[in-house]
Amino acid sequence: MNPADLVTLFDSGLRLSVPLLAACLAGLWSEKSGVVDIGLEGKMLVAAFAAAAASYASGSAWIGLMAGIGASVVFALIHGFAAISQRGNQIVSGVAINMLAAGLTAIVGNAWYGQGGRTPPLEGDQRFDELLFGHSALVYIALLAVPVTWFVLGRTRFGLRLRAVGENPAAVDTAGISVAGLRYTAVAIAGVLCGVAGTYLSVGQSAGFLPNMTAGKGFIALAALIFAKWRAWPALGACFLFGLLDAISIRLQGIALPGIGEVPVQAIQALPYLMTVILLAGVIGTAIPPRASGIPYVKER
Amino acid sequence: MSAPIDLPRWADTILVPAVSVVAAFLVAGLVVVGIGENPLTATRLLLQGSLATGEGLGFTLFYMTDFIFVGLAVAVAYHAGLFNIGGEGQATLAGLGVALVLNNLTFLPGFILIPLGILGAAAFGAAWAAVPGYLQAKRGSHIVITTIMFNWLASVLIVYLLVNVLRAPQNMNPETPAFPPQASIPFMHEVFAVFGIEIPPSQLNLTLLLALAASYAVWLLIYRSRLGYAIRVVGSSPSAAVYAGISPARIIIIAMVLSGALAGGLAVNELMGYQHRLLLEFTAGYGFVGIAVALMGRAHPAGIILSSLLFGILYQGGAELAFEQPAITRDMVVVIGGIIILFAGALEGLFRRLVARMMPRPALARA
Numbered sequence: 162m163n164p165a166d167l168v169t170l171f172d173s174g175l176r177l178s179v180p181l182l183a184a185c186l187a188g189l190w191s192e193k194s195g196v197v198d199i200g201l202e203g204k205m206l207v208a209a210f211a212a213a214a215a216s217y218a219s220g221s222a223w224i225g226l227m228a229g230i231g232a233s234v235v236f237a238l239i240h241g242f243a244a245i246s247q248r249g250n251q252i253v254s255g256v257a258i259n260m261l262a263a264g265l266t267a268i269v270g271n272a273w274y275g276q277g278g279r280t281p282p283l284e285g286d287q288r289f290d291e292l293l294f295g296h297s298a299l300v301y302i303a304l305l306a307v308p309v310t311w312f313v314l315g316r317t318r319f320g321l322r323l324r325a326v327g328e329n330p331a332a333v334d335t336a337g338i339s340v341a342g343l344r345y346t347a348v349a350i351a352g353v354l355c356g357v358a359g360t361y362l363s364v365g366q367s368a369g370f371l372p373n374m375t376a377g378k379g380f381i382a383l384a385a386l387i388f389a390k391w392r393a394w395p396a397l398g399a400c401f402l403f404g405l406l407d408a409i410s411i412r413l414q415g416i417a418l419p420g421i422g423e424v425p426v427q428a429i430q431a432l433p434y435l436m437t438v439i440l441l442a443g444v445i446g447t448a449i450p451p452r453a454s455g456i457p458y459v460k461e462r
Numbered sequence: 463m464s465a466p467i468d469l470p471r472w473a474d475t476i477l478v479p480a481v482s483v484v485a486a487f488l489v490a491g492l493v494v495v496g497i498g499e500n501p502l503t504a505t506r507l508l509l510q511g512s513l514a515t516g517e518g519l520g521f522t523l524f525y526m527t528d529f530i531f532v533g534l535a536v537a538v539a540y541h542a543g544l545f546n547i548g549g550e551g552q553a554t555l556a557g558l559g560v561a562l563v564l565n566n567l568t569f570l571p572g573f574i575l576i577p578l579g580i581l582g583a584a585a586f587g588a589a590w591a592a593v594p595g596y597l598q599a600k601r602g603s604h605i606v607i608t609t610i611m612f613n614w615l616a617s618v619l620i621v622y623l624l625v626n627v628l629r630a631p632q633n634m635n636p637e638t639p640a641f642p643p644q645a646s647i648p649f650m651h652e653v654f655a656v657f658g659i660e661i662p663p664s665q666l667n668l669t670l671l672l673a674l675a676a677s678y679a680v681w682l683l684i685y686r687s688r689l690g691y692a693i694r695v696v697g698s699s700p701s702a703a704v705y706a707g708i709s710p711a712r713i714i715i716i717a718m719v720l721s722g723a724l725a726g727g728l729a730v731n732e733l734m735g736y737q738h739r740l741l742l743e744f745t746a747g748y749g750f751v752g753i754a755v756a757l758m759g760r761a762h763p764a765g766i767i768l769s770s771l772l773f774g775i776l777y778q779g780g781a782e783l784a785f786e787q788p789a790i791t792r793d794m795v796v797v798i799g800g801i802i803i804l805f806a807g808a809l810e811g812l813f814r815r816l817v818a819r820m821m822p823r824p825a826l827a828r829a
Contacts, residue, residue: 199606199610239804242809243804243808243809244808247808247809247811247812248811249807249808249809249810249811250545250807250808251808252545252547252606253545253753253757253803253804253807253808254804254807254808254809256547256750256753256803256807257800257801257803257804257807257808258800258804259750259800260750260754260796260797260799260800260803261797261800261801261804262800263747263793263796263800264793264794264795264796264797264798264799264800265493265793265797267791267793267796268493268497268790268791268793268794268797269496269497271788271789271791271793272497272498272499272789272790273497275788278791278793377614380610380611380614383607383610384611387607425622425626427618427619427621427622428622430618431614431615431618431619434611434612434614434615434618435611435615437607437611438597438603438608438611438612438615441597441601441603441604441607441608442597442601442603443601443602443603450604
């Protein structure tokens with residue numbers, strides 16, 4: 162493998178890691194505030210569909226992005242209503258979001274376009290143009306979200322409060338700050354970021370929406386979040402690593418490596434999941450989620 | 463507002479789920495309206511397609527068999543306080559167990575091979591669930607996250623095996639060779655034909671009886687046995703369980719093993735009863751529908767049978783509906799499943815409060 166190949170490989174690794182990164186940061190915001198989010202996949206999927214549909218209808222990728230974010234935020238608020246206001250089971254709600262998204266996008270896509278759930282192909286201004294170094298604006302938005310997340314969560318008063326809500330909501334409540342308000346804000350921010358991730362899939366990376374096009378990326382993002390131990394910069398590292406693995410698995414198809422033979426694509430695809438299981442089992446360090454995550458806050462308790 | 467809402471038992475077990483199901487159907491109706499179709503016509507087609515013909519009814523009961531197994535799987539874990547969303551992966555591995563047993567022991571007669579195939583399904587499903595169970599019990603990894611990861615690992619593994627290892631050399635499709643003919647679980651219409659009764663042919667096979675037996679066994683286990691009691695104690699309060707001399711770790715692993723074995727029933731019905739070979743994605747998302755089935759059935763076997771019937775109707779009727787009205791695809795069932803999970807699982811408090819408000823005062827006082 163020569164240096165030029167290596168650059169290409171890193172480049173496609175970056176491309177593949179962008180949706181993971183945006184979704185992973187979404188999970189970070191939500192879980193730091195104490196709301197577990199396994200609905201990342203579903204929110205990405207509705208965003209991907211809404212973005213492709215709006216972009217096709219309006220002819221502008223940016224309007225597509227707005228629609229993608231809007232759809233994703235609506236789903237985020239449904240999750241927020243169940244998890245925060247109704248104190249429902251956050252995991253059950255996340256599963257519901259994923260199923261709803263998979264079903265709705267397929268039905269609506271089929272009803273609108275009659276192409277088996279696909280949107281018509283997007284072209285020209287309906288897609289995001291290359292902005293710099295062959296990457297679209299969305300790539301830079303996702304990358305920029307890393308330092309912003311790190312700074313806001315780690316260095317601002319709002320971020321401190323938001324993290325406190327995820328660790329000890331009662332203390333925050335006692336200080337006279339709204340637990341529900343902070344959690345809704347975090348959940349909405351997660352919606353925006355999932356919107357970016359989904360839009361990137363259908364309007365940036367490919368030219369249109371395909372049924373189930375997230376194909377587990379939301380869960381890989383969740384794995385990356387655990388891998389990064391709920392921190393922004395490590396999230397960038399984990400997502401890039403998983404994106405690179407994906408790029409390698411695509412490249413290695415049918416190529417025999419000296420001494421090892423042909424590596425099955427599936428073995429590399431399995432790595433993120435396997436690494437997460439091993440990490441969670443405490444074999445390579447421990448992954449401790451925010452203390453109050455997954456627990457609804459009840460004022461009178 | 464956060465005070466526990468006291469309801470009479472019948473309201474709690476019947477009325478609250480019923481209200482959330484009705485609400486789910488109203489929302490689903492809105493979706494139908496949203497895509498420009500008539501929800502009443504859709505409902506009529508759905509019911510006709512699933513119940514009005516003998517063939518349709520057969521298919522409905524076939525899907526019901528699938529849903530009973532995955533629903534029971536979720537329910538058993540749920541009683542132990544575990545949320546097993548790994549039904550997909552466990553059923554996938556159970557399919558591998560079925561294929562390994564049936565295609566390697568082809569010389570055995572059917573009456574030995576069929577039970578062995580069922581055991582193979584249960585054992586592989588149980589093993590795939592046992593690992594997350596063990597990791598939760600002994601290493602403190604979260605069962606939800608590990609079962610999600612195990613779902614994806616299962617799908618990656620089965621693709622690899624079907625493409626590279628188990629595929630018949632001359633076959634282009636990623637699937638195993640056909641199982642030996644004596645290993646097929648008889649179709650219901652064949653069984654009835656033996657007694658001279660003619661019923662319309664469908665995929666429905668004897669696995670339905672196994673599903674009903676499993677429901678009864680789960681009821682006995684959960685509500686009438688020491689182990690079931692221990693499972694419920696661990697589910698409601700792990701610390702109380704420790705004081706009572708019950709080891710939560712042991713119970714968690716046992717509950718997951720049972721749960722995985724039950725999820726294996728899906729592979730028995732689909733593969734041994736119908737497909738007669740192992741193929742990709744035969745689980746078709748049923749593992750997730752199982753969550754809706756269990757939540758709607760209140761994790762009680764009788765409730766699960768009823769909600770499985772409902773989902774069977776939706777699934778078969780949905781297929782007919784998709785045929786008659788191409789705008790409405792079978793994904794409608796997934797939507798309804800998602801809404802039911804949201805309403806019966808996450809928004810339960812909302813509907814309990816709603817029902818409590820509708821109840822007359824004296825009924826509440828009696829409760």
